[in-house]
Amino acid sequence: xxxxxxxxxxxxxxxxxxxxxxxxxxxxxxxxxxxxxxxxxxxxxxxxxxxxxxxxxxxxxxxxxxxxxxxxxxxxxxxxxxxxxxxxxxxxxxxxxxxxxxxxxxxxxxxxxxxxxxxxxxxxxxxxxxxxxxxxxxxxxxxxxxxxxxxxxxxxxxxxxxxxxxxxxxxxxxxxxxxxxxxxxxxxxxxxxxxxxxxxxxxxxxxxxxxxxxxxxxxxxxxxxxxxxxxxxxxxxxxxxxxxxxxxxxxxxxxxxxxxxxxxxxxxxxxxxxxxxxxxxxxxxxxxxxxxxxxxxxxxxxxxxxxxxxxxxxxxxxxxxxxxxxxxxxxxxxxxxxxxxxxxxxxxxxxxxxxxxxxxxxxxxxxxxxxxxxxxxxxxxxxxxxxxxxxxxxxxxxxxxxxxxxxxxxxxxxxxxxxxxxxxxxxxxxxxxxxxxxxxxxxxxxxxxxxxxxxxxxxxxxxxxxxxxxxxxxxxxxxxxxxxxxxxxxxxxxxxxxxxxxxxxxxxxxxxxxxxxxxxxxxxxxxxxxxxxxxxxxxxxxxxxxxxxxx
Amino acid sequence: xxxxxxxxxxxxxxxxxxxxxxxxxxxxxxxxxxxxxxxxxxxxxxxxxxxxxxxxxxxxxxxxxxxxxxxxxxxxxxxxxxxxxxxxxxxxxxxxxxxxxxxxxxxxxxxxxxxxxxxxxxx
Numbered sequence: 001x002x003x004x005x006x007x008x009x010x011x012x013x014x015x016x017x018x019x020x021x022x023x024x025x026x027x028x029x030x031x032x033x034x035x036x037x038x039x040x041x042x043x044x045x046x047x048x049x050x051x052x053x054x055x056x057x058x059x060x061x062x063x064x065x066x067x068x069x070x071x072x073x074x075x076x077x078x079x080x081x082x083x084x085x086x087x088x089x090x091x092x093x094x095x096x097x098x099x100x101x102x103x104x105x106x107x108x109x110x111x112x113x114x115x116x117x118x119x120x121x122x123x124x125x126x127x128x129x130x131x132x133x134x135x136x137x138x139x140x141x142x143x144x145x146x147x148x149x150x151x152x153x154x155x156x157x158x159x160x161x162x163x164x165x166x167x168x169x170x171x172x173x174x175x176x177x178x179x180x181x182x183x184x185x186x187x188x189x190x191x192x193x194x195x196x197x198x199x200x201x202x203x204x205x206x207x208x209x210x211x212x213x214x215x216x217x218x219x220x221x222x223x224x225x226x227x228x229x230x231x232x233x234x235x236x237x238x239x240x241x242x243x244x245x246x247x248x249x250x251x252x253x254x255x256x257x258x259x260x261x262x263x264x265x266x267x268x269x270x271x272x273x274x275x276x277x278x279x280x281x282x283x284x285x286x287x288x289x290x291x292x293x294x295x296x297x298x299x300x301x302x303x304x305x306x307x308x309x310x311x312x313x314x315x316x317x318x319x320x321x322x323x324x325x326x327x328x329x330x331x332x333x334x335x336x337x338x339x340x341x342x343x344x345x346x347x348x349x350x351x352x353x354x355x356x357x358x359x360x361x362x363x364x365x366x367x368x369x370x371x372x373x374x375x376x377x378x379x380x381x382x383x384x385x386x387x388x389x390x391x392x393x394x395x396x397x398x399x400x401x402x403x404x405x406x407x408x409x410x411x412x413x414x415x416x417x418x419x420x421x422x423x424x425x426x427x428x429x430x431x432x433x434x435x436x437x438x439x440x441x442x443x444x445x446x447x448x449x450x451x452x453x454x455x456x457x458x459x460x461x462x463x464x465x466x467x468x469x470x471x472x473x474x475x476x477x478x479x480x481x482x483x484x485x486x487x488x489x490x491x492x493x494x495x496x497x498x499x500x501x502x503x504x505x506x507x508x509x510x511x512x513x514x515x516x517x518x519x520x521x522x523x524x525x526x527x528x529x530x531x532x533x534x535x536x537x538x539x540x541x542x543x544x545x546x547x548x549x550x551x
Numbered sequence: 552x553x554x555x556x557x558x559x560x561x562x563x564x565x566x567x568x569x570x571x572x573x574x575x576x577x578x579x580x581x582x583x584x585x586x587x588x589x590x591x592x593x594x595x596x597x598x599x600x601x602x603x604x605x606x607x608x609x610x611x612x613x614x615x616x617x618x619x620x621x622x623x624x625x626x627x628x629x630x631x632x633x634x635x636x637x638x639x640x641x642x643x644x645x646x647x648x649x650x651x652x653x654x655x656x657x658x659x660x661x662x663x664x665x666x667x668x669x670x671x672x673x674x
Contacts (some may be wrong), residue, residue, distance in 0.1 A: 008664075080664055084656060085615055095613055097662025143580065145663040148637055277615035291663065293580040337586035 008080045015073045023138065024283060026111060027163065028170020029059030030131050031202075033082030033470045034124060036194045037178075044187050046201060051181035055174050062170075066134075067108035074101035091380035100140040107134035124394050143217065143294060157212035164206025165286075168199045169243075169279035176272050179265060189261040192268065196254040196542035199247060207240075208378030221294030227295035228496055235483055235503045239282045239510070270315030270521045274514045281510055288483070292336060303496050311549060316373035318546045319367060340549045366550040372415050377545030378495045379408040391531065399458045405451025414439045428449060450474060468520050472534075476513030482506035498550060504543050512537035581605045581659035584637075586669055588653070593672040599643040602630065607659045608636040614657040617643050619668075621649030646673045 037052060074093065081092035092098070107130045108193035114127055136159070139145060144154035175195045214233055224230035235286050253268040417440055418424055420431035431437045456473050457464040483506040515533035518526065587602045588594050603618065616628040616639060628641035639657065651673055656666040 077662055077664070081613060081658065084664070084666075085613060087613065092613070095610055095658060095662070096660045097656065097658075100662075141661050143607075143661065145660045146581070146609075148608060291580065293582045293606060297582060 008076065008083075008350060011076055012073070012080075012290055013287055015069055015076060015314075016290060016368040017284045019066065019069045020283045021280060022062050022069055022108075022169030023135075023162070024166045025062035025173060026059065026066050026108065026170070027131060027135065028168070028172065029055065029062055029166040029174050030111075030127060031198065032126065032171045032174035032178075033059065033119070035198055036191065037174075038119065038124070040190055040194065043280060044182065047181065047183055048187060051178055054177055054181065056115050057349040058173055058177065060112050061512070063108050064112035066111060067105050070101050070104045070108065074098055074105070077101075078322070083361055096145075097141060099256045099326065100137045103137045104134045107131070107137070109164065115322050127344070135166075138162065142290065144213075150275060154213065154216055154380065157209040157216075159208030159209070160205045164202045164204070164209060165283070167202035168206060169276070169283065171195065171202075172272055172276040172279060176269065176276065179269050179272065185261040188265055189257040192254045192257050192265075194404060196251055196429075200251075202249070203244070210240075214308065217294035217296055219294075222302060223295030223298075223303065225500075226496075227298050228499055229289065229292045229295035229298070231496070231503055232292065232483075233295075235507065236282060236285055236289065239278055239285065241314060242274055242511070243278055246271050246278070250275070266524060267522060270518060273320055273521065274517060277476055277514055277517070278510060281476070284480055285483045291435050301493055303493060303500070307493070307497070308500060311500070312547065314547050315549065318377065320374055359419025363551070368415075369417065369550055370548060372412075375411060375415075376408065376539050377542045377548070379404055379411070380538055380545060381542030384535045384542055387535035387538065388532075400455065402451045402454035405447055405454070409451065412447070413444050416444070426539060462477040466521065469517065472513045472516035473521065474513075475516065476510055478507030479513060480508045482509065494550070501544065505541055508537045508540045508544065565654050578653050580663050581609055581657050581665045583655075583667065583669075586653075588669065588671040592673065593674055594646075596648055596673055597645050599646055599673075601641045601653065603639045603655060605623060605637045605639070605657060605659070607661070609639065610658040610660055611639065614639055615653040615655070618643055618646075619652040619654055621647070621651060648673050 008299060037055060041048070043050065078092040078095075081087055081095070082089055085092075092420060093102075110130045111127055111134075114130075117123075117371070119127075139155050139159055139162075142155075142158050144151060144158045147154055175191070178191045179188060182312065218224055218227075218230055220235065224234060237369060250268055250271050253263075253265070253271070256263045257265065257268075346442055362370075382404050383401050384396040386404070387396040389395035390401070413514055414422060417431065417437045420426045420437050421428040424431075432441070450470075453467070457468045457471070458465075482502050512534040515530045519530035519534065520527075522530065553557055562609050563566060567617065582605065583603055584605045588599070589674065602646065603616075611630055611634065614630065616630060618626040618628060620626065626643070631640040634640045649672070651671055653669040653671065654666070655669070
């Protein structure tokens, strides 16, 4: 049980993220069926039958996943209560969250069972009722439910927000299936126009609900940059703007289809793929956000604007010399840490089971970490520069840039675990006993393998096929990881400042990953534009890494 | 290069990307807005009234308060019935001089578990 308690915090956010994805896909799938597919079914051509069946399968699987994941979340929370409070399983499961999870599990299971087969008007009505009941109950598990003030307006706003996200982002897989499966130009034009209209209404609901919640939960302008909640809201807004830009381009494509149904739809499909990828990142960010206390409640230890500016101001040169040879700077750094700690007013600390203890860090630890970040910045800058040089006729040699990943892996192998071989006293094999060291070693092997894999892709050019998609997917995945990393529950300034630097890194990473995806998946001018965007995004990541400081 | 013709490698990558992209770490969200005793406060010897106010409504029957004595002993406290929705109150027996910790764990009504310690002194 103690091991379980240790990983409880991690597991609960994992489940929350997956539940939001499954919930959105279910709501989106249902909206797509009720507002688009069923009304148009008779007007669509023969190949739409197979598409309809595929849509129902995806919808049913999403609902089943929603049900199973909610049941797992209920069991997880109940187990945490049993493990920490000495209460019975029955007592733990009968808490408010247990009852809400039970209702959602049953509703989602009902949807999954009823998704198959012909949809009569009665069945469609029942599916809608079950989905709305599940969504309404889900609201009981949000911030709004536990507020003391303005509970109903916030519940309503959250409901609108989740419904909007469901119809828009959750409807994207269905839209993509329909675009790929329907081969008649008229069918595609009809589907695209209706989905475009649905998305616009959904986006309005999503923004309206989100704006109400942002005002209520942030409370002041200072909370936007002063609290982890505010920073995550900001990240969500940037991702939303990226999605809206893509959506705007798609709108133009849909209008072109309206004027001429035979207009090409390849760009529309590819943009929808990227919209879906960024949409998933937003949902995972939202899961991370829902587990944070609202910024309005954290009035102590917020970051001030001068503190952020002071940290973000570039310092030259970057720390490229290992701390062992840099004693003077370290002592100065130590004085700055002590001064910063003295300024901090201590709010009552809080955590969830499994959060662990935040160990104190001294100047040497920080210098070590900054050195690693700055060298990583140099490697990433090299990758971005070489990828740019590769564009020119004289720069063909630069296509070997994935080999920089091998150098990076070697650097991390030496630097990541200072207590282990080759720098520390612990032997190579002996060091694997430490799970953290073992984890680092696995990542290092993965980075090296990734570099070799992408190198092969560069050497094979066009012949590499879908293997080339590994690079953008892994880059986008890294960005999503950064956006969903752990947060300090109370405002711990140093952690907030680190978070502040990681958030733009993640946003640049997402831009790089999805721009590369478009370069590979689109022909012509759009592909060429995208091929310039992602190396520039890499260079921005490099600059951010070179500017990274922990004190 | 259609999605339908994803190679095995790309399929595996898409799957592992989804798995790896899962959120990392967690926090609950019932946090203390005000407390008596406050963090670091020094109180007089004798019985002590404890009042913790949170930023959200909490499930009283699934929340706990424990006092950790200077000698390492533990004293489970019984929450006073009838507290307001966002408050957890208790009465502690006579406390001896020394450094104490008030350990709290609450379940907010939206299902998040949060815990923490409030260190305070008795003279």
